[in-house]
Amino acid sequence: MSEYRLWFGIVKNGKITPSDDFKKSFQNCENAEPLPFSPSEVGIKHFGSLDAYFSALRKVAIDVVKKIIEHELKREDRYAVLLLKSLDELNETINLLEEKLRDLEEVKVSEVTESFRDRIAELKRLRRDVEKEIEAIVSKIAPNLTEIVGAVIAARLLEKAGSLKRLAEMPASAIQLLGAEKSLYKALSRMKKGKPAKFPKHGVIFQHPFVRTLPKAKRGKMARFMAAKLAIAARLDYFSGELNEELAEAVRKRYEQLRR
Amino acid sequence: MKVKEVLHNVVLLDRNGRKILATKSRYAPHYGEKKYGEFREWMASRSKLAALILKEYVPEIKEDWKILYLGAASGTTVSHFADIVEKGVIFAVEYSAKPFSKFLELAMERKNIIPILANALQPWKYSGIVDKVDMIYQDVAHPEQVEIFERNADFFLKKRGEGLIMVKARSIDSTAEPKEVFTRVKQRLKSKFRVLAVIDLEPYHKDHVAIHIQR
Numbered sequence: 001m002s003e004y005r006l007w008f009g010i011v012k013n014g015k016i017t018p019s020d021d022f023k024k025s026f027q028n029c030e031n032a033e034p035l036p037f038s039p040s041e042v043g044i045k046h047f048g049s050l051d052a053y054f055s056a057l058r059k060v061a062i063d064v065v066k067k068i069i070e071h072e073l074k075r076e077d078r079y080a081v082l083l084l085k086s087l088d089e090l091n092e093t094i095n096l097l098e099e100k101l102r103d104l105e106e107v108k109v110s111e112v113t114e115s116f117r118d119r120i121a122e123l124k125r126l127r128r129d130v131e132k133e134i135e136a137i138v139s140k141i142a143p144n145l146t147e148i149v150g151a152v153i154a155a156r157l158l159e160k161a162g163s164l165k166r167l168a169e170m171p172a173s174a175i176q177l178l179g180a181e182k183s184l185y186k187a188l189s190r191m192k193k194g195k196p197a198k199f200p201k202h203g204v205i206f207q208h209p210f211v212r213t214l215p216k217a218k219r220g221k222m223a224r225f226m227a228a229k230l231a232i233a234a235r236l237d238y239f240s241g242e243l244n245e246e247l248a249e250a251v252r253k254r255y256e257q258l259r260r
Numbered sequence: 261m262k263v264k265e266v267l268h269n270v271v272l273l274d275r276n277g278r279k280i281l282a283t284k285s286r287y288a289p290h291y292g293e294k295k296y297g298e299f300r301e302w303m304a305s306r307s308k309l310a311a312l313i314l315k316e317y318v319p320e321i322k323e324d325w326k327i328l329y330l331g332a333a334s335g336t337t338v339s340h341f342a343d344i345v346e347k348g349v350i351f352a353v354e355y356s357a358k359p360f361s362k363f364l365e366l367a368m369e370r371k372n373i374i375p376i377l378a379n380a381l382q383p384w385k386y387s388g389i390v391d392k393v394d395m396i397y398q399d400v401a402h403p404e405q406v407e408i409f410e411r412n413a414d415f416f417l418k419k420r421g422e423g424l425i426m427v428k429a430r431s432i433d434s435t436a437e438p439k440e441v442f443t444r445v446k447q448r449l450k451s452k453f454r455v456l457a458v459i460d461l462e463p464y465h466k467d468h469v470a471i472h473i474q475r
């Protein structure tokens with residue numbers, strides 16, 4: 001009658017069919033409803049004692065976690081960066097198509113222009129999904145960066161730096177200018193030629209409302225402060241992954257101060 | 261050094277007037293905390309459970325309890341929990357791989373920890389692993405904290421089992437007043453559980469409360 005999936009096998013009508021690969025069954029022991037018993041109550045029969053049961057469970061759990069972690073840590077930041085690049089492409093495409101659609105509609109509304117519009121709506125849904133996924137991944141692999149600047153800007157920083165590792169190795173002054181490479185380069189080459197040059201004060205982080213909404217004279221200060229905290233955040237995210245709530249709090253406070 | 265036991269393996273040390281919370285532990289430090297002989301300092305700034313105990317609210321956790329711990333991170337609090345339930349088991353759930361790699365070191369050292377890398381919003385996924393437990397401890401700083409707790413309680417909390425929920429106002433609603441958020445959370449929990457206490461974790465953790473419930 002009822003069948004239950006446990007990490008070490010399947011229980012049906014009170015009978016256990018042990019799995020031949022515990023690591024696999026451990027990752028595949030979903031039950032839609034709460035079990036009417038504890039897995040250990042059944043396990044004790046199969047493993048002989050409660051001690052034997054828990055030591056077997058512990059060993060399998062550790063092996064599985066090890067395997068997943070190895071796998072995940074290698075790839076997640078690349079995945080986020082690739083998603084972000086796709087998001088940029090999507091944005092560009094959507095804007096372009098919308099423009100064309102407007103032109104078309106001005107001349108004639110036909111079946112083709114209708115289906116044109118539907119496709120654009122579809123792309124917009126895709127864009128939302130991509131944004132959501134970026135949010136999910138980045139807040140997981142970089143909780144401190146995300147807490148300070150939000151997932152999309154955090155992803156942008158990862159993209160400009162190349163990886164979480166590289167971002168973690170950067171000094172705050174470089175993080176402050178990430179994404180402003182072009183204007184930095186321009187300024188440098190003007191300077192070399194002996195011409196007056198204007199050096200950029202902020203790159204990607206300028207997109208953040210805490211910088212953008214301040215009066216011009218205060219933006220540099222805010223950007224510098226934020227970059228300093230982001231540098232710490234990137235290191236925390238890379239080396240421990242644990243959230244330190246004080247960082248974002250400090251940034252918020254600084255903003256409140258400067259706003260006055 | 262004066263030693264006062266407040267809970268199984270949990271002590272308040274008095275070192276020349278300075279009060280230090282610690283657990284009796286034969287293990288080495290896990291997160292940079294100090295050791296005083298056989299005691300491992302339990303830092304309230306790093307652990308909300310330590311903060312709760314220092315605020316003189318001491319939940320009666322028994323040494324043989326089974327615990328479901330949601331949001332285990334790198335194991336700061338779990339390391340002390342494992343000292344307390346030395347004859348029990350901790351099922352520790354975390355969904356982020358990064359802090360869990362540090363957690364793994366702890367799980368390999370201790371015999372009473374089962375690490376589970378999963379999303380706590382989906383308890384059905386680990387329903388074939390976790391036993392019915394005496395307590396669910398939750399510290400997830402997630403917008404759907406209450407939902408997470410309710411779902412896990414449905415699956416795993418024994419009748420009359422207890423829950424300790426560390427509620428972070430800002431991750432539930434960053435615009436509302438913390439007080440308001442806490443009231444909302446409490447009301448919602450009340451419809452399913454007995455709320456035993458709500459304790460503010462100031463000054464150790466700003467805008468956080470611990471809610472102690474019983475099924």
Ligand SMILES: C[S@@+](CC[C@H](N)C(=O)[O-])C[C@H]1O[C@@H](n2cnc3c(N)ncnc32)[C@H](O)[C@@H]1O
Pocket residue numbers: 243306307308330331332333334335336337338353354355356359378379380381399400401402408
């Ligand atoms: C404030 S930290 C926990 C600190 C830890 N309890 C301690 O005191 O040592 C919150 C943790 O919850 C995790 N988390 C958030 N949402 C989660 C979910 N849905 N499932 C599992 N873990 C989650 C985060 O990845 C983070 O590691």
